Amino acid sequence: MGKPPDLVAAEYALGSVDVERVPWYAADWLANGHDGPALRELAGLDGTDPRLIGELLPDALTEVGVAIPSPADAADAWFASLAQRLIDGEVDERTVSEHASAFVSWHLDLDEIWRSPFTDLHVIVDEWDQGWGRGNQELAAVVRQLCRDQLSRVPASSGLDLMNLAHSSARQQVDGLRRLLNGWDFIGVHHPHTNVDEYDCLIGPLLARMATGTNADDLSTYLSAEIRGHFGITVSDTSIRAFAQRLLTWWGTNQKHR
Known part of the structure; x- marks a missing residue:
């Protein structure tokens, strides 16, 4: 299955790219009209040489017109996409807090993600239905406001697959x-x-x-x-x-x- 280049770039920045699948993604990008020497070489690999794939991927992404974001920007884009799903009514506030907490737990070694106010959700996720701390209505209001704040800083990217980054x-x-x-x-x-x-x-x-x-x-x-x-x-x-x-x-x- 193909994957959009901006998602692969974000995964690369966050250290979560599935290296073995990258040649298949590159072949899909070629089929969609992109071209370049690194992209062609990458598409011809069989996924068994992660070192070479890692060397070729940044150049291949450049050839399809996608820059690799910083880890902080990649995390911001992920959080913005999740926030947009709440605003669009696709998920509720509790789901947002759980997804955000899982994402933060997965990337604890990346100091950059802690600059985002969305990481507050990593702390409050265990308060739902507990009878201590804030009630569910207050938590929902906090989550919704954090989503608005995030989207005011970072526009959502439609290409990001939230769970593939998990x-x-x-x-x-x-x-x-x-x-x-x-x-x-x-x-x-x-x-x-x-x-x-x-x-x-x-x-x-x-x-x-x-x-x-x-x-x-x-x-x-x-x-x-x-x-x-x-x-x-x-x-x-x-x-x-x-x-x-x-x-x-x-x-x-x-x-x-x-």
Whole structure:
């Protein structure tokens, strides 16, 4: 399946481009009338040489008239596209906060994204339906205002596929899920330098479930049983359910089973 050049440029800037698929994207751009030596060479590759693909991609994007944005600009464009979906009525405020939180969790290593006011959503996402902090109506108003503020600064790009920026390769899926688990840190033992793999035993089963089309109930049941059986502790159903919903948002299923 093809992918627009501006999306690939944004993914490249954010370090989430699916390198193995880039030659197929390049072939699609050629078929759409673009041309150039780097683009032709890139389209002729089979996806097994990531180094060469990475070297050719910036020149190929230049040949199709697309500049690679800075990570900050790529993140801004992503957030603006999400904000526009809210304004257009495609998603609700809670979905916006969940998608934004998943995006921020996925790109925690990119300091540039923290300049955006949209990253406030990373903090408030766990307040929905909790009975503490702000109520749902207040949260919805905050989200909607953040969307307006974002769109006043950065126009939305129609080419950005929101969820393709969330995960684009097996390695990135593993790394991203590890970040989410470490961010949840239900035992309280994560350390960014000395203990980053405490929850790795959960990664494979969770990825397998999401790949086959799971839902929040299934994920919650699995997590609850695994936490009790393997880790020997009990975590509240509310916390497990919230994390299951976050997993689904990150994966891109956009399912809600409340």
